Structures are given as C-alpha cells and as structure tokens.
C-alpha cells in the first residue's frame with residue numbers, strides 16, 4: 001500500500017533537515033506521496049518529483065503580540081493539508097514544537113492521523129534541561145504513535161532526562177550513497193592552492209560552541225607542526241569570530257581555509273584525508289557519516305552517538321572530549337601510517353554502506369509507518 005505522508009522539519013537546520021528531506025525524497029522514489037509542511041522549502045529538495053508537494057507555513061507578525069504564532073500556524077496547516085490530501089501519517093522531526101503541533105493538528109482535523117516523531121538531539125539534550133519545557137516534550141513523545149531517535153545514546157538520554165512512558169526505537173541516520181562517494185575532485189586541490197604533498201584535514205559544522213571548533217584548530221596546529229597540511233573549515237555560525245582570532249594567534253592563517261557554508265560536500269570530502277568531529281554534544285554526527293561514505297576516516301569524541309557512527313580503531317578513532325594531545329597523536333598516526341589509513345578508509349566506506357545504507361533505513365521507517373497504521 002502506498003502512503004500519503006506529511007513531513008515537518010526545520011528546513012534550514014543542519015542534519016535533521018537533511019535527513020527529513022532525504023527521507024522524503026527516497027520515500028517518493030518508492031511511490032509514496034510526500035507533503036512537506038514547513039516554513040520554507042527544505043534546502044536539499046533540489047530536483048522535481050511529481051509526488052512531492054510543499055506546503056508553506058505562513059507566519060504573520062501582529063503588532064499586538066510580542067511573538068509570531070508559528071506553532072499555531074503550523075498546527076493549522078497540518079490540519080488543513082491532512083484533510084485536503086487525506087494524509088495517513090505525519091512524520092515530524094523534533095518533539096518541540098513539531099510533535100506538539102502535530103497532536104494539535106490531528107485534533108483539529110478530526111482524523112485518525114498517525115504521528116511518528118523522530119528525535120534528533122537538541123530537543124532533548126538542550127531543551128530537555130529546561131523545566132519549562134520538559135512537560136511539553138514528554139507530552140509530544142507520549143502522544144505520538146511511534147517515536148524514534150537517531151542513536152541508542154539519544155534513546156538513553158531521553159529516558160534519563162524526560163522519563164516518557166513510551167518505547168523509543170533507534171533508527172540511525174543515513175546517507176544517499178549515490179551522492180556520497182569518492183569523486184574525482186583533484187582539480188579542487190589546485191584551485192584552493194593545496195600542494196600535492198599536503199594532507200587535508202576537514203571540519204564541517206554550524207560553528208556553535210558545542211562543536212568545539214577551537215579544539216579542531218588546536219589539533220590541526222599540532223598536525224601542521226609534523227607534516228605539510230591544510231585545514232578546511234566548512235560552515236559558519238556564532239563561534240566564527242573566536243575561531244578566526246585563534247587561527248591568527250596560532251600563526252596558521254596561511255594553512256587554514258575558511259570556506260563558509262557549502263553544498264556538494266562530497267567534493268570537499270573527496271580531497272580530504274581526515275575529518276575531525278570533536279563536539280561536546282552530538283546525538284549522531286551526520287557529517288561524520290557523510291565523510292566516511294567518501295572514504296575519509298574520522299576522529300570523534302566519546303560523546304553521545306558519535307561512537308555508534310565511528311568505530312574506534314576500525315574505521316577511525318574515538319578520543320576523550322577536549323584531550324588535544326591524544327587527538328593530535330592519533331591524527332598524526334593516521335596521516336603518516338599509509339597502511340592504517342588505507343585500512344580505515346576502506347572500513348569507513350564499508351560501514352557507511354552497510355549499517356547506514358539508505359535502503360535499509362528507509363525500509364525501517366516504512367515498517368514503522370505500516371505498524372502504526374495497523375494498530
């Protein structure tokens with residue numbers, strides 16, 4: 001049976017928006033009808049699909065009210081779209097506010113609409129500590145028909161922080177392996193002025209403090225003392241000014257390339273030798289998986305879901321948070337031992353295409369949809 005599925009995500013937010021959009025695309029390719037309901041067009045929805053529709057949530061600013069009523073407008077839109085398009089399922093990404101909006105939207109529609117909620121992290125690991133929100137997060141989780149989280153670590157943390165009376169199933173994130181693979185992008189090295197003997201280290205994030213980009217820069221500074229190397233910093237965000245200052249202080253300005261926000265990351269990974277993800281909070285680490293699929297071994301911190309993505313000593317290294325010396329030693333070992341690098345690079349691709357293959361994960365979500373519909 002083909003389904004009509006409404007998907008709501010933060011379209012412009014990093015990994016969760018990417019996963020929600022990719023899931024919608026892959027479900028559409030399997031013949032389901034997909035209705036994105038969000039405030040702007042999901043950013044990786046860059047191709048025409050006859051069975052993908054986009055319904056924009058319009059939020060007006062009224063001078064009498066201090067805050068625009070986004071949540072209510074979203075619930076209203078969910079109800080309208082569900083009734084008009086006869087949706088079977090609403091799959092929302094983030095408990096707050098999306099699961100709560102879906103519950104209200106379902107009540108407004110008067111339909112027996114099923115709600116599937118996927119937790120991505122920030123709604124639990126940040127908002128979960130705010131007592132003014134825990135009740136609403138628990139409500140959103142408990143009233144959903146099925147709840148998934150992107151790692152075992154996040155399932156555990158949700159139970160510890162929110163204690164919902166609900167089973168939460170791990171469904172890992174995935175990558176589209178048609179896109180994330182090693183490409184021939186050697187010309188980029190030349191264009192960026194990277195010499196053939198230089199190792200390329202990459203970091204991709206939204207430069208929030210939890211990403212610990214300063215640790216990335218400090219580790220790179222140690223690497224660079226041992227071998228010719230360049231650091232690609234991809235993304236932008238609140239920590240950017242601090243990072244620029246640190247790069248200057250360490251005297252490595254000519255070794256660090258600030259690339260800003262970029263699409264087509266697979267091309268940048270294709271010229272990279274090592275990816276650093278040294279976060280202090282990370283429920284999964286989609287960027288590590290994307291790099292691994294392109295054959296780039298990763299070093300990550302022993303935090304959240306990162307060790308479920310990077311297998312220590314198999315396809316990368318897991319190191320203690322903030323332990324610059326250990327991380328630097330591991331990075332130098334990986335970049336100088338050719339046999340180790342080749343083994344990790346091969347294992348990284350195998351893991352990305354095995355455990356996190358899109359086909360397998362999308363099928364898992366479909367099974368969840370059919371199960372809640374059969375209840």
Ligand code: GMT
Nearest residue numbers: 014015016120121281282283284285286
């Ligand atoms: O990491 C961010 O700042 C963005 C955030 C998001 O909402 O997209 O990422 C979260 O969801 C991603 C997709 O499931 C995960 O890969 C990230 O690990 C997770 N971020 C955090 O837990 C901090």
